[in-house]
Amino acid sequence: MPELSYREAVRDALSRAMRDDEDVFIMGEDIAEMGGSMGVTQGLVDEFGPERVRNTPISEMALAGAAIGAAMQGMRPVAEIMYEDFLTLATEQIVNQAAKHRYMSGGQVTVPVTFRTQGGAGWSPGAQHAQQLESWFVHIPGLKVVFASTPTDVRGLLWSSIYDDNPVVFFEHRTLYGIKEDVPDELEPIPLGQARTHRRGEDVTVIATGRLVHEALAAAKEAEQEGISVEVVDPRTLLPLDEEALISSVKKTNRCVVAHEAVVRGGFGAEVAAVIQYSAFDWLDAPIERVGAKFSPLPFAPVMEEFVVPHAGDVLNAIRRTVGRTDGN
Amino acid sequence: MAKVEQKGTLSKSDLREFFREMLLIRRFEEKVEERFRAGELPGFLHVAIGQEAVAVGVCRALEEGDIIASTHRAHGHTLAKGTTPNELMAELYGKMEGCSHGYGGSMHLYDIERGNMGANAVVGGGLPAITGAALSFKLRGEPRVGVAFFGDGATNIGTFHESLNLAQLWQVPAVFVCENNHWAESTPSWQHMPIEDISQRAVAYGMKAVKVDGQDVEAVYKAARRALEHARGGKGPVFLAVNTFRLVGHYIGDPQVYRSKEELEETRATQDPIEHLRTKLEMSADEVEEIDSEVKEIVEGAVEFAKNGTDPKPEDALKNIYA
Numbered sequence: 114m115p116e117l118s119y120r121e122a123v124r125d126a127l128s129r130a131m132r133d134d135e136d137v138f139i140m141g142e143d144i145a146e147m148g149g150s151m152g153v154t155q156g157l158v159d160e161f162g163p164e165r166v167r168n169t170p171i172s173e174m175a176l177a178g179a180a181i182g183a184a185m186q187g188m189r190p191v192a193e194i195m196y197e198d199f200l201t202l203a204t205e206q207i208v209n210q211a212a213k214h215r216y217m218s219g220g221q222v223t224v225p226v227t228f229r230t231q232g233g234a235g236w237s238p239g240a241q242h243a244q245q246l247e248s249w250f251v252h253i254p255g256l257k258v259v260f261a262s263t264p265t266d267v268r269g270l271l272w273s274s275i276y277d278d279n280p281v282v283f284f285e286h287r288t289l290y291g292i293k294e295d296v297p298d299e300l301e302p303i304p305l306g307q308a309r310t311h312r313r314g315e316d317v318t319v320i321a322t323g324r325l326v327h328e329a330l331a332a333a334k335e336a337e338q339e340g341i342s343v344e345v346v347d348p349r350t351l352l353p354l355d356e357e358a359l360i361s362s363v364k365k366t367n368r369c370v371v372a373h374e375a376v377v378r379g380g381f382g383a384e385v386a387a388v389i390q391y392s393a394f395d396w397l398d399a400p401i402e403r404v405g406a407k408f409s410p411l412p413f414a415p416v417m418e419e420f421v422v423p424h425a426g427d428v429l430n431a432i433r434r435t436v437g438r439t440d441g442n
Numbered sequence: 443m444a445k446v447e448q449k450g451t452l453s454k455s456d457l458r459e460f461f462r463e464m465l466l467i468r469r470f471e472e473k474v475e476e477r478f479r480a481g482e483l484p485g486f487l488h489v490a491i492g493q494e495a496v497a498v499g500v501c502r503a504l505e506e507g508d509i510i511a512s513t514h515r516a517h518g519h520t521l522a523k524g525t526t527p528n529e530l531m532a533e534l535y536g537k538m539e540g541c542s543h544g545y546g547g548s549m550h551l552y553d554i555e556r557g558n559m560g561a562n563a564v565v566g567g568g569l570p571a572i573t574g575a576a577l578s579f580k581l582r583g584e585p586r587v588g589v590a591f592f593g594d595g596a597t598n599i600g601t602f603h604e605s606l607n608l609a610q611l612w613q614v615p616a617v618f619v620c621e622n623n624h625w626a627e628s629t630p631s632w633q634h635m636p637i638e639d640i641s642q643r644a645v646a647y648g649m650k651a652v653k654v655d656g657q658d659v660e661a662v663y664k665a666a667r668r669a670l671e672h673a674r675g676g677k678g679p680v681f682l683a684v685n686t687f688r689l690v691g692h693y694i695g696d697p698q699v700y701r702s703k704e705e706l707e708e709t710r711a712t713q714d715p716i717e718h719l720r721t722k723l724e725m726s727a728d729e730v731e732e733i734d735s736e737v738k739e740i741v742e743g744a745v746e747f748a749k750n751g752t753d754p755k756p757e758d759a760l761k762n763i764y765a
Binding site: 138164165167169170172174175176177178179180181182183184185186187188190205206209210214215216217218219220221222223225254255257277278279 | 540542543544545546550552553554555559560562564567568569570571572573574575576577578579581588600601604605607608611612761762763764765
């Protein structure tokens, strides 16, 4: 079993898909010689050449739209949007075009395109290079939305996204690129729409995405010291959502915390909370807690950035509140 | 130059066929207008009366396998690309027999099998996809061309500039057909563009630009032929600056308060592409009448077909969201 970093796992999925299939190609800003702003695509241009590892101008509308057009002709392009914040520039194409061609044509066409992007706080890039915008896209019928949190998951989910016949917006978290894990020699595709239970527990379910999966696991360890048994579930695919897995976990634990790095208000956690309260209302022993960033653009100064985004301690406090511990603030 | 002209020469019978098709589009759109005013057609409708020569001239120049992307003013392009009047009219009536099976409507006309990648209700929305489709033709070594239709108004939006830049940079087989009808909805060119020669915008990206009289179908056809050959031959994309005229409002029911009656009347009197072709072909009144009654019958038949079409079930709305 080779050990791969999250970054290498993304690269592995891309290169295997390109090796296997002429229809797969990647495009984005600085992805060729430079290997992308995060080094994810490093070396790929050497193996696959500049036709299939295409550097684009700084031109998100055109690169997203060109990927859509190529996908409508049966190719499987993977377009990299360098920073998640720049999805704003490509949103018209993703939301009005990619998500709707199949529908507006009455099912005549498929758009098998993947938009990879990355973001997240932690390095003080400030307000325009670290947002978490996944919830916007969860609101759009016709899209699929993935947010992977481990090397194994990111590899298997990216593969499935490339081979899904629908447009997928694929979120990676910047601070996870360096984490490592043993992964199987063979790439095992992970079906979209399947949650993963990272840790079993009896008292509280924490439903977390992206970096917060790791924060939740750290919080669960701490909680265990206090005698609280925590289950941690990562939906992995935000759209479609594995509602059954989340609901059955909460029916078992009777308490629920949802946790993500994006701001709480209007965040993905709001949708999860609504799903849980409707389907597991009679099982809930406490209000569903939401953990996320404070309602603020991301500040530059590290102390302020640290203050705005959630950490393990915030998840732990939310866990404590659900079990009625007054020290949970 | 003379040789090229010779090669692109059309026979009189070709031109009569063009005339018939332009008249069919005209009568189709007049019928659409009539049925809309009668309250039979839902949605937003934009007709391209006055611009028929662009649709026919360009689409007749295409080869099997070439694709188009259209705009909100799409009926002419759609018919010219081969969708039947029945299928188009059924779509406007929201029927399952429609070319988008009732999911699209006038602004979202698709016919993938016939190479119509969709009309787009977002101005400039289809240009990036045509660039990407053309890229896929290039990557696969297929001798196909992607053609994007758009108006002068679209040349102000980012997708236009980004797409032309990318297409020229990557030398993809695409033709960008700018139907310059001098109006962006109700805004005249002089209020939305600081330049007069729209082709300068393509020249700025190093792209070959060709200007053509959009009221002369033969000229459009020949220019499109040359542009397509250029693109297909791997010489890069071409910008076709087509000077044309919208002889009606932006949408059906548009009172055109922004346009002077005199200008409109003069334009109608002097810039009708069908009238131009009739004169050129020296067609007799009888000849015209014969073709006219034939196409009118087709259009009546299309209305009949559409009205007898199948309504989707309300819950069909939840189909076709995902593959």
